[in-house]
Amino acid sequence: xxxxxxxxxxxxxxxxxxxxxxxxxxxxxxxxxxxxxxxxxxxxxxxxxxxxxxxxxxxxxxxxxxxxxxxxxxxxxxxxxxxxxxxxxxxxxxxxxxxxxxxxxxxxxxxxxxxxxxxxxxxxxxxxxxxxxxxxxxxxxxxxxxxxxxxxxxxxxxxxxxxxxxxxxxxxxxxxxxxxxxxxxxxxxxxxxxxxxxxxxxxxxxxxxxxxxxxxxxxxxxxxxxxxxxxxxxxxxxxxxxxxxxxxxxxxxxxxxxxxxxxxxxxxxxxxxxxxxxxxxxxxxxxxxxxxxxxxxxxxxxxxxxxxxxxxxxxxxxxxxxxxxxxxxxxxxxxxxxxxxxxxxxxxxxxxxxxxxxxxxxxxxxxxxxxxxxxxxxxxxxxxxxxxxxxxxxxxxxxxxxxxxxxxxxxxxxxxxxxxxxxxxxxxxxxxxxxxxxxxxxxxxxxxxxxx
Numbered sequence: 001x002x003x004x005x006x007x008x009x010x011x012x013x014x015x016x017x018x019x020x021x022x023x024x025x026x027x028x029x030x031x032x033x034x035x036x037x038x039x040x041x042x043x044x045x046x047x048x049x050x051x052x053x054x055x056x057x058x059x060x061x062x063x064x065x066x067x068x069x070x071x072x073x074x075x076x077x078x079x080x081x082x083x084x085x086x087x088x089x090x091x092x093x094x095x096x097x098x099x100x101x102x103x104x105x106x107x108x109x110x111x112x113x114x115x116x117x118x119x120x121x122x123x124x125x126x127x128x129x130x131x132x133x134x135x136x137x138x139x140x141x142x143x144x145x146x147x148x149x150x151x152x153x154x155x156x157x158x159x160x161x162x163x164x165x166x167x168x169x170x171x172x173x174x175x176x177x178x179x180x181x182x183x184x185x186x187x188x189x190x191x192x193x194x195x196x197x198x199x200x201x202x203x204x205x206x207x208x209x210x211x212x213x214x215x216x217x218x219x220x221x222x223x224x225x226x227x228x229x230x231x232x233x234x235x236x237x238x239x240x241x242x243x244x245x246x247x248x249x250x251x252x253x254x255x256x257x258x259x260x261x262x263x264x265x266x267x268x269x270x271x272x273x274x275x276x277x278x279x280x281x282x283x284x285x286x287x288x289x290x291x292x293x294x295x296x297x298x299x300x301x302x303x304x305x306x307x308x309x310x311x312x313x314x315x316x317x318x319x320x321x322x323x324x325x326x327x328x329x330x331x332x333x334x335x336x337x338x339x340x341x342x343x344x345x346x347x348x349x350x351x352x353x354x355x356x357x358x359x360x361x362x363x364x365x366x367x368x369x370x371x372x373x374x375x376x377x378x379x380x381x382x383x384x385x386x387x388x389x390x391x392x393x394x395x396x397x398x399x400x401x402x403x404x405x406x407x408x409x410x411x412x413x414x415x416x417x418x419x420x421x422x423x424x425x426x427x428x429x430x431x432x433x434x435x436x437x438x439x440x441x442x443x444x445x446x447x448x449x450x451x452x
Contacts, residue, residue, distance in 0.1 A: 021092075022099040030093040037089070041080030044072060047194065047211045053078060082189050082212060094182040101175045112168045117158035118409045118420075127409070127420035128427075129434055136417030136441045141410050144440040148433060150408065159410035167424065170401030177397050180390030188383025190214040193221060195378040200285035200371055204228040204252065207275070207378055220380040222275060224254050230261075232374040234282065234335050242334075245279045247374040274380055281375025284314040284335060288368040291320070296368055304331075320361040328360050335372050341365075406430050408437075417441065 020026060045052070053069035062068040076083040124130040138159055142152045150161040193213040199205050206226045213221075230248040237243045244265050251260040251272050262270040270277040284301045291297070301316045311333055319327040328349070329342040337354040352358050357366040408421035419438055423430040 019103070021096045022103040023096075024100070027093065027096045027100060030089060030096055034086075034089050034093060037080055037086055040077055041086075044077050044080075046079055046081075048078060079212060081185075082214065087186055087189060090182050090186055094179055097175045097179055097182075101172060105172045105175060109168045109172060112165060112405060115153060115160045115162065115407075117153075117155065117160055118411050118418075119158065121411060121413060121416075121418050124409070124411070124418045124420040128422050129431055130418070130420035131438055133417040133419065133438060133442055135415050136412075136419075136438075138410060138412040138417060140441045141417065141419065141437065144437045145408060148437060150406075157412035159408075161408040161410075162406065164403045164405040164423075166400050167403035167405045170397050170399075170403065173397030173400055174394060175397075177390045177393035180393060181387050182390075184383035184386030184388075184390055186383070187386060188214075188381040191216045191220055192379070192381040192383065193217040195221075196280070197376045197378065198281070198283055198373050199227075199229045199376065200373045201229055201232045202371075217380070220274065220382065222273070225259070225273070226252050227270075227277065228252055228258075229374055232282065232372045234372070236334070236336060240334075240336070245282055245374070247279055247376070249277060274382060276379050278377040278379070279374065280377035282335070283373040283375065284332065284370060285373040286371045287316065287330065287339075288371065289318070290366045290368065291363050298371075301330075301332075301370075318365075320363055320365075326361050328365070330367075332370065335370060337370055339367060339370075404430060406433075408434065 045056075050069070050073065053072055057063060057067060057069040057072055059068040059070065062071075072078055076085070080086055118124060121132075138154070138157060142154055142159060142161075145152050145159075145161045148163070150163045152159065152161045154160075191214050193210050195207050195210045197205055197207065197209055204226050205228075207222050210221065228250045230250055232245075232247050234245055235243040246263055246265050248263045249261065249270050250258045251270075253259050260270075260272050264270050264277060264279050266279050269279070283303065286298050286300045288296050288298045299316050299318060301314045304313050304315050313331055313333050315329060315331040317327050317329050321327070326344065329346075331340045331342065332338060339352050341349045341352060341358060341360060343349055343360075349360060350358050352365075352367050354367050354369055357364050359365075402425075404423045404426045406421065406423040408419065410420075411418045419434075419441075421430070421434050
């Protein structure tokens with residue numbers, strides 16, 4: 001007895017939970033919460049360092065009076081889309097959609113597929129649209145409805161017709177499509193990753209610097225192939241501003257054989273085995289030069305901090321004597337190949353371009369090449385095909401939902417034909433259609449009377 005009571009209590013509890021999840025207000029609240037946190041994830045920079053958030057979101061004054069770096073880090077707003085609570089919101093919303101589908105939409109569809117006849121004239125009074133045709137013929141009505149693409153069921157003196165059942169399927173398709181989008185988003189968060197690499201021209205690299213990764217993303221990170229940066233360059237406008245970045249990339253297999261090659265630029269990535277390489281940034285890595293007839297030497301170039309928000313520059317110091325007692329400083333603002341040469345006291349000596357020479361401190365300095373580095377953002381998101389399929393299905397479901405589900409009943413009693421109908425939307429169009437159908441029957445009745 002006690003077990004039976006506990007079983008009934010569990011059944012009641014489960015029914016209440018399902019009813020709560022299927023509630024439209026709960027679904028809207030979950031959707032609004034997802035939208036709010038998605039906006040926050042767009043506004044607040046994602047995947048940055050702690051120092052970045054400490055500098056841009058200080059405690060005093062805090063943004064909006066409460067949003068400081070401590071709040072951001074405590075809640076996980078620096079990686080919203082991969083946080084456990086955001087995934088939990090998606091799962092809850094998906095559960096709500098599923099509950100609504102089984103509790104509401106499927107029963108509505110099941111009820112719409114059932115049909116019946118009206119057997120009494122009084123039943124037509126309950127319908128939104130109803131009329132009585134004296135001398136009307138049930139067969140004429142059936143033919144007229146069939147010409148309007150209705151599916152007609154007829155038995156003796158009774159008739160039922162319907163069309164637009166696909167409109168009842170539409171909301172179910174919409175729910176299924178949203179579930180696909182949610183599944184794709186969750187799968188992408190769990191199995192995808194984001195990485196950033198700064199690679200000089202001519203070097204080969206494997207993806208190592210991963211900034212964000214899902215719990216099951218290990219299999220997505222490339223291990224048996226690598227990428228070589230054949231060349232990186234920048235096109236400049238006549239005014240000297242950057243027009244476009246370009247990286248010539250080759251994908252190499254385990255044996256170093258080229259299996260794919262692509263020149264990428266902003267908004268045109270290289271895609272290989274589900275991993276996309278985007279052009280995102282750039283840097284100056286090093287310069288190559290000679291002194292007199294020396295072999296080609298190479299020194300790294302560092303990015304210098306700009307003062308008062310001034311233009312970013314790169315520079316390096318090059319010794320001109322073996323004991324490092326004298327040297328020159330090279331400064332450049334871009335990769336166009338022009339460098340400024342300064343002495344130890346900070347005086348500008350001259351300007352030099354690649355493949356040009358200058359006499360400094362008693363030696364001939366020849367600038368051979370400035371080596372650029374390409375900044376690549378690397379992403380893998382296995383959930384994207386599922387999300388795209390969900391959006392495609394969503395558009396189809398929305399179109400299907402606009403189709404009206406219309407029903408017509410008729411009853412022949414002697415020389416009187418009772419006709420009525422209802423629809424779930426487009427009431428005016430349905431009324432006009434029903435008038436056209438009954439007019440055909442009415443004209444047939446008049447013609448029969450004249451013939452008689």
